[in-house]
Amino acid sequence: MNTGRRTALRWTGLGVVAAAGATLPLLGRRPAESLRPAPTEDGSLLLGRDRWTVQTGAGGWGNHELQTYTESAVRFTDDGGIRITAHVRGSGPEAVCTSGRITTAGRFSFTEGTLTARMTLPEGQGLLPAFWLLGDGLASAGWPACGEIDVVETPNTSDRSVHTLHGKKAHKQLAWHLGNTVEWATPLSRGHHEYTVKRRPGRVVILVDGRVVLDRTRSELGPKRWVFDEPFHVLLSLAVGGDWPGPPDASTPATSVLAVDRVRFTPGVEL
Structure with missing residues (x-):
């Protein structure tokens, strides 16, 4: 995802850590109902509504985005599902848009393991659905030094997906990134798919x-630029407009849904 978008207004082992006392400046919060672990029989953890905070607000989010993130745009289901709904009225830079964004900052982070979201991605001009991670050091180190892992982003169309790592700057660079763009014969919006980091x-x-769509190691960057062994938290968002996807147009659906069947974490990893 566009790096600037992540830095505005808030911004987001085998260890699983609850990053207590996180200081991300969230503009809106939904109180936690429970922070008790809910492991499944295979030892994995389903990230239910108690692990998520709904973020709210407007202001462009660093990328001149058009949407206002609202509480009502996010719906959690009892079986671990999540629906993030974007409403778009009008077209171009003056379009009026609402949508949703959620984060596990302060409620769930991990340093090592496997995280999978099973979901259906929407598509349309100006839409940017994303499943991504931010380093818990955001408040102290800032972005991009905290690190960012974009598990999947599909700006405008779901027949192409983008997968990227962002890290701290070197010399006079604002940031660096290592990424990959994948073309799909069948658009990802046609059904549920599993996105895993x-x-x-x-x-x-x-x-x-x-x-495998992206595989990166510390040896490619060197230890001073590799920030991905620290705790990271999880985000799901559906942005509208902005510098990357551009504004919606007459073809953009009035209502679009990022439909998440589940988000599951499994300690340990086989590579």
Whole structure:
């Protein structure tokens, strides 16, 4: 995702850590109902509504985005599902848009393991659905030094997906990124797919339906630029407009849904 978008207004082992006392400046919060672990029989953890905070607000989010993030745009289901709905009225830079964004900051983070979201991505001009991670050091180190892992982003169309790591600047660079763009014969919006990130010390691997789309190691960057062994939290968002996807137009659906069947974490990782 566009790096600037992540820095405005808030911004977001085998260890799983609850990053207590997180200081991200969230503009809106939904109180936690429970922070008790809910492991499944196979030892994995389903990230239910108690792990998420709904973020709200407007202001462009650093990328001149058009949407206002609202509480009502996010709906959680009892079986672990999540629906993030974007409403778009009008077209161009003056379009009026609402949507949703959620984060596990302060409620769930991990340093090593496998995280998978099974979901259906919407598509349309100006839409940017994303499943991504931010380093818990955001408040102290800032972006991009905290690190960012974009598990999947599909700006405008779902027949192309983008998968990227962002890290701290070197010399006079604002930031660096290592990424990959994948073309799909069948658009990802046609049904549910599994988007996975596997993390272990010195390596990050991203997969779509079990297919590796990005594989990066510490040796490619050197230890001073590799920030991906620290705790990271999880975000899901559906942005509208902005510098990357551009504004909606007459073809953009009035209502679009990022439909998440589940988000599941499994300690440990096989690579």
